[in-house]
């Protein structure tokens with residue numbers, strides 16, 4: 001009992017590293033914080049410190065563009081270089097779509113949809129789908145799979161709706177997105193007429209090339225450019241993320257303002273002991289390389305953050321998983337998954353570490369209710385905030401997992417709003433660039449993604465793939 005009490009006090013006394021920014025000096029605003037104490041304690045003395053200078057020199061390379069992948073660093077200064085006029089234009093387009101559409105379908109895959117979906121789901125009522133009273137259009141996502149049933153059911157749902165489409169593809173040739181766009185465009189034109197369709201279809205794509213650009217120019221769709229020097233998974237703070245987010249009625253100025261504070265707080269002028277992106281990059285590499293832990297699990301205790309984890313998995317998986325190296329990014333939603341994955345995390349192969357997204361303040365208040373019969377024995381919780389119970393589940397889980405040999409990193413978010421989501425996004429992006437460079441890979445390319453496409457096109461006899469088609473057919477028949 002005494003030990004348990006001192007553990008709880010110890011856990012509560014931890015002083016995390018919080019991002020410090022110049023711009024918020026005069027505002028009463030906190031920032032997201034990073035607590036690595038329960039991960040550092042797994043490392044031998046000096047190991048984490050060894051990664052400090054490495055992280056700072058990797059950060060310098062990210063900012064100076066002195067290493068491989070430097071043609072994809074356009075995201076680094078996006079928040080500080082965003083003009084108010086640009087945001088006004090996005091908001092104006094969003095207004096137009098909102099006024100003319102009950103439903104807006106965002107067609108895109110990977111970096112062309114995960115960021116906006118993450119922010120929109122984090123900020124939306126969990127039951128918006130069922131309770132939407134028409135204040136905001138319903139935002140749906142397509143073009144991120146080749147599921148025939150998914151597409152058929154989507155088209156069926158849209159049959160009696162006024163809908164618009166945001167077609168997002170940097171290359172303009174991605175099969176999943178192009179397929180969805182073909183179907184949606186035709187249905188939109190059929191249902192709403194060509195003229196209205198022209199108003200409610202928007203393209204976000206390359207400045208010059210690709211099918212999405214050509215169609216947009218031919219049809220006169222409003223279009224936005226994905227900067228050449230910003231890769232898909234780093235593009236949420238470009239129109240790729242901003243337009244869908246604005247269409248959902250969310251405050252993109254606050255999103256950018258939050259990201260901007262984090263741009264400052266994680267720049268080379270901020271030393272390692274205060275630089276949370278550099279610290280996160282350092283600790284995860286130290287755990288990976290020194291302890292050999294190959295899997296990082298991003299855990300949340302708020303189901304609204306599910307898609308933040310999906311976005312994070314792409315960011316880190318696609319950036320670091322190359323040259324036969326890289327931490328495997330996984331994710332869980334707690335406490336839900338404590339009842340499915342909890343056993344493995346507590347007691348399975350010790351190849352994991354955990355990063356927890358902890359939200360300090362919820363948006364609603366509910367108290368644990370009384371029950372006269374108390375058959376479940378839970379009346380001792382009567383009158384407590386549900387969030388207090390959740391927080392104790394979080395703390396209890398942290399202690400249990402640490403006891404079970406799982407290093408624990410904790411990121412605290414004051415509350416879920418656009419400002420802190422902007423901070424979180426930029427924090428992770430910056431840390432990802434730093435982490436990739438510490439690992440000695442190019443974090444900004446994704447050569448491995450082409451392999452499945454090559455096989456798929458060969459199997460589907462795409463013109464130009466004749467040699468590959470022949471080879472793959474021979475391979476398949478020889479393995480029969």
Ligand code: PA5
Nearest residue numbers: 110111112169170171174232233
């Ligand atoms: O991060 C990336 O580069 C990828 O996830 C792409 O965003 C994804 O493959 C979609 O590509 P595109 O935008 O060209 O359709």
